[in-house]
Amino acid sequence: MTIERSNSERTVRMAGEYFQRDRNLQPPAYTPNYKTSVTRSPQKALLSLEQSLSELTGPVFNHNDLGPLDHDMILNYAKDGEPIGQRIIVHGRVIDESGHGVPNTLVEAWQANAGGRYRHKKDTYLAPIDPNFGGCGRCLTDDEGYYFFRTIKPGPYPWRNYVNSWRPAHIHLSVFGPSFTQRLITQMYFEGDPLIDICPIVKTIPDEDAIKRLIAPLDLNASIPLDCRAYKFDIVLRGRRSTLFENRLEGN
Amino acid sequence: MVQPLNYLKETASQTAGPYVHIGLAPDYAGFDIFETNFSNVVAGPNTKGERIKIEGRVFDGTGAPVRDVLIESWQANSDGKYNHPEDKQQKPVETDFRGWGRICSDFETGIFTIETIKPGPVPGRNGKTQAPHISLWIVARGINIGLQTRLYFSDETAANADDQVLNLIEQEDRRKTLIAQRSDRDGETVYSFDIYLQGDNETVFFDV
16 A cells, blocks of 8 residues: 655555454344344345555544533533433543554444433433433544543433343444544443343344453542542454554564 | 464444434434534535435335434545545545535435535555445444445446456346446436345445
């Protein structure tokens, strides 16, 4: 691909391709215990594609896209008070499979309120809407890939899969990375929730360890005394063939 | 004992669920919260190139339209340059050309639309050129990991016949699942592009 010479004479950077996605850790399309996937899953094999500029690039976001309270779900929809529920911080790093922080990448989050109700015209669950809670936020990672949100811990809620199915409390997270190949949407669960083990959506993931990596532990070190607890959730995006240096042409 | 490679593992995907709009397009969910919403308008008025509209639906295995789908599109401008620092071609990119769109289907009809300009051909591998195309990424309830596909244009017959990716599709009649059909509607250029998640017409999806 393209070769770029940096200002320092020492380095030559080559834009490498992204690692193969490990499909053994990712949920397959067809997962009949999650019933909606039955009619929405492609049945033919995916076509493997060599990456081109079309996949190695992707949308770039900057601070002009964001408002000052976008990351603060406690305040960003507050009308006449603060939302009801347990105050929490969700924080962590977006890193790639090589352990490098992914800087300046858009992280978007959405969730139910403390009662398990979504602010969505299609959600008909009888738990009340919280007038002061929108349920969505977004932020850009910093230079090291660090991100954080302040929010209310979401409640579990019922859904139509089995007759008596309840989703564990979770926050949806959407992450971009610098290229279209790294696009990822996932869900963060909370340590200690008994609903995680019996959730058909969690169990679409075939690998036990991959499931554990979606469960955020309580992080008292990042909590704010007498105010707000914290949960830590790191997100790993696909790795990339590392930067080439002219004195190490083989990469890492 | 050999050393371990020590690579981390990619975070597992989970379905975007039925309420993906809350986080990614709250105006579609029915409320206003952000100062700026991302939209299906990929190119602003100062972007040069042929103005086009893309219109289609996503169908499930029963033939029903998926009415809660969210699609993202990614494309080059009419000169064939991506709005990204890694595209090193010596070509301009218009300041109001994002190249990226976020598109929701209509909750009643399932129809989605993209407002954009027709992209130019872009560099492919090994010095070859790719036919003009738009990359698409599809998520919805019941889709466990986002689906990647491409949209090509029916009026690019020669370029399509030469395209490396289209030619990778061994079953030649499946290539047509990636080709949007051009038509004129009241002086507007509309490309029709339906996506089939399953069945005889299943769209070709990629592992990239």
